[in-house]
Amino acid sequence: MKLEMGHIFIKDIVFSDTSKIEDGVLYVSKAELEKIVLSDEKLKEVSFDVAKPGESVRITPVKDVIEPRVKVEGEGGIFPGVIAKVGTVGSGKTYALKGMAVVTAGKIVGFQEGIIDMTGPGAEYTPFSKLNNLVMVCEPIEDIKPHQYEKAVRLAGFRVATYLGELSKSLTPDETKVYETQTIMEGKEKYPDLPRVAYVQMLQSQGLLHDTYVYGVDAKQTLSTIMNPTEVMDGAIVSGNCVSACDKNTTYHHLNNPVIHDMLEEHGKTLNFVCQILTNENVYLADKERSSDWTAKMCEMLDLDGVIVSQEGFGNPDTDLIMNCKKIEAKGVKTVIITDEYAGRDGKSQSLADADAAADAVVTGGNANQVIILPKLDKVIGTLDYVTKIAGASDETLREDGSLEVELQVITGATNETGFNKLSAR
Amino acid sequence: MDDYIIITNNPMVVEEFGTEKEIEFYDVDYENILVKVRDKIYKGHELLSHPLSGSVKPGETPYKSIMVSKRVGSLEEKYVKLIESSIQTVGKFSFKPTINDQKTLKDLQVVDRTLLNSAIASADA
Numbered sequence: 034m035k036l037e038m039g040h041i042f043i044k045d046i047v048f049s050d051t052s053k054i055e056d057g058v059l060y061v062s063k064a065e066l067e068k069i070v071l072s073d074e075k076l077k078e079v080s081f082d083v084a085k086p087g088e089s090v091r092i093t094p095v096k097d098v099i100e101p102r103v104k105v106e107g108e109g110g111i112f113p114g115v116i117a118k119v120g121t122v123g124s125g126k127t128y129a130l131k132g133m134a135v136v137t138a139g140k141i142v143g144f145q146e147g148i149i150d151m152t153g154p155g156a157e158y159t160p161f162s163k164l165n166n167l168v169m170v171c172e173p174i175e176d177i178k179p180h181q182y183e184k185a186v187r188l189a190g191f192r193v194a195t196y197l198g199e200l201s202k203s204l205t206p207d208e209t210k211v212y213e214t215q216t217i218m219e220g221k222e223k224y225p226d227l228p229r230v231a232y233v234q235m236l237q238s239q240g241l242l243h244d245t246y247v248y249g250v251d252a253k254q255t256l257s258t259i260m261n262p263t264e265v266m267d268g269a270i271v272s273g274n275c276v277s278a279c280d281k282n283t284t285y286h287h288l289n290n291p292v293i294h295d296m297l298e299e300h301g302k303t304l305n306f307v308c309q310i311l312t313n314e315n316v317y318l319a320d321k322e323r324s325s326d327w328t329a330k331m332c333e334m335l336d337l338d339g340v341i342v343s344q345e346g347f348g349n350p351d352t353d354l355i356m357n358c359k360k361i362e363a364k365g366v367k368t369v370i371i372t373d374e375y376a377g378r379d380g381k382s383q384s385l386a387d388a389d390a391a392a393d394a395v396v397t398g399g400n401a402n403q404v405i406i407l408p409k410l411d412k413v414i415g416t417l418d419y420v421t422k423i424a425g426a427s428d429e430t431l432r433e434d435g436s437l438e439v440e441l442q443v444i445t446g447a448t449n450e451t452g453f454n455k456l457s458a459r
Numbered sequence: 460m461d462d463y464i465i466i467t468n469n470p471m472v473v474e475e476f477g478t479e480k481e482i483e484f485y486d487v488d489y490e491n492i493l494v495k496v497r498d499k500i501y502k503g504h505e506l507l508s509h510p511l512s513g514s515v516k517p518g519e520t521p522y523k524s525i526m527v528s529k530r531v532g533s534l535e536e537k538y539v540k541l542i543e544s545s546i547q548t549v550g551k552f553s554f555k556p557t558i559n560d561q562k563t564l565k566d567l568q569v570v571d572r573t574l575l576n577s578a579i580a581s582a583d584a
Contacts, residue, residue, distance in 0.1 A: 179569060239512055240577030242570060253577065316512035316574055317526075317581035348511030348548065352541065377551050386511055386548040387541070 035213040036263040037126045039206030043133040046083045046165045054200050069192050075185040078172035082414045084151050085165050089411035092149040095445045096137045098285040099190050101130040103198035112268035114249025116191050122267035128201045133165040137190040138415040141183050147278020147445035155407040158447040168414045180241040187273050212263050212297050224305040228338040231307045232292050237274050237345040238313035244273045257312040257327035262293045279401045279447040280373045282345050291452050314350040321353050329360035339367040344450045351386040362391040373398035373448035398448040399456025401441050409435030467524035468492050471568040490549045492523040497542045503531040506538040508578040510545035522571040526578050
């Protein structure tokens with residue numbers, strides 16, 4: 034499977050009467066976007082704002098971050114099964130608007146969303162402070178249930194991102210990258226001497242407000258399965274969860290998964306990237322056993338030499354992570370696991386809620402309990418009403434001088450478990 | 460009747476399933492719900508749902524609902540290990556805010572019930 038990714042660099046976002054992209058500037062019509070968002074009767078109001086790198090702006094509560102893309106050639110469309118019709122994606126040609134994102138914000142369940150600071154110490158911990166962000170804050174109709182609100186905001190974000198992506202369809206990309214993978218047998222013949230490696234991605238799937246969707250299917254109801262690594266670049270996996278901000282994979286993370294990009298970079302050089310394996314993180318223990326059994330079984334059937342396993346979240350998924358690791362290793366397949374840590378504010382506590390001797394190759398995304406002071410910023414997009422309620426904050430969070438004393442948990446993407454961040458340890 | 464028992468401190472779970480499911484309600488904190496579950500496990504009940512389900516961290520939500528088997532068998536080491544390490548993890552979250560805001564408490568009850576629903580869906584399937 035071959036996918037050509039065309040990158041169009043966006044250096045600024047400007048509100049305008051008509052929407053277009055010209056000389057690297059994205060002009061957006063609020064009226065047009067509003068129509069797209071409010072086509073869902075569950076949403077009554079939306080406001081748009083732009084946050085640029087270096088500005089004294091705090092975005093909170095952040096729900097999702099999305100990179101606009103468009104399918105230019107090939108089968109299917111962006112966000113298959115969600116926005117586009119179901120159809121296998123990952124081949125042909127796709128354009129992405131780089132250097133920008135659509136950020137959805139709103140008090141969905143209030144206490145569980147994150148912060149993106151565009152300047153100051155907090156900005157250092159989130160990759161999204163480096164982007165021009167088009168922020169949309171959606172207000173729901175009265176008496177809506179949290180999960181209905183979550184769904185409405187989730188889909189509105191994808192609709193807006195798709196609309197913006199479409200604006201680039203006739204442009205010439207600033208940069209093009211080509212990703213090519215082989216079928217199982219082709220790969221074996223082409224790279225007979227390279228180790229056969231797969232990427233096991235664990236998806237958050239604990240129930241409403243904690244879900245991830247694959248081609249529109251709730252991952253909770255899936256058996257472990259395989260995909261071509263380029264499929265995620267067309268939005269095959271989207272985020273639908275409100276779990277703690279630091280280690281949830283936003284849709285942006287899925288589209289730009291660094292594990293996949295790095296493995297494709299090494300494909301044919303130091304390893305044979307056989308496939309991506311998807312598995313879930315359910316709350317029911319029998320589901321965990323079944324999913325990890327299937328993952329290990331597939332690793333064996335694919336004759337793999339090694340896998341990289343990435344987790345999403347903390348606590349409950351630690352058990353899935355260790356089950357996957359133990360069972361895959363028991364099949365004679367080497368594992369490297371990527372996780373993050375909740376090692377207490379002093380970093381001295383046990384990092385994970387589960388452990389096993391088989392987990393002897395671990396990459397960390399940092400300690401989510403680490404305390405950080407976020408200075409008062411000039412402007413807030415969204416609301417600070419809930420800042421003491423988000424995971425990693427407390428009643429003492431908002432200090433007299435307006436600064437916030439919080440744990441890294443509150444910052445969107447701070448300890449991301451696909452490695453889309455700067456923190457780690459040696 | 461189902462073959463599981465729900466151990467909970469979430470009043471919304473009692474409201475929703477009170478008559479149709481077997482529920483043991485305890486007016487205790489998150490950590491002590493885990494202790495109640497540990498007692499069950501030592502008596503030979505199987506642990507059916509993960510004690511740390513949800514990504515609202517212990518100490519940030521007062522509510523927890525966990526499912527154990529009605530059937531009593533022999534003590535299983537894997538469940539002992541899981542519940543003990545979960546209790547240890549809860550202890551690590553040293554700061555325990557007092558949440559008095561009714562809207563937030565309701566939200567937290569909804570999230571806990573939602574996670575339980577997810578386990579029930581699997582158990583009843």
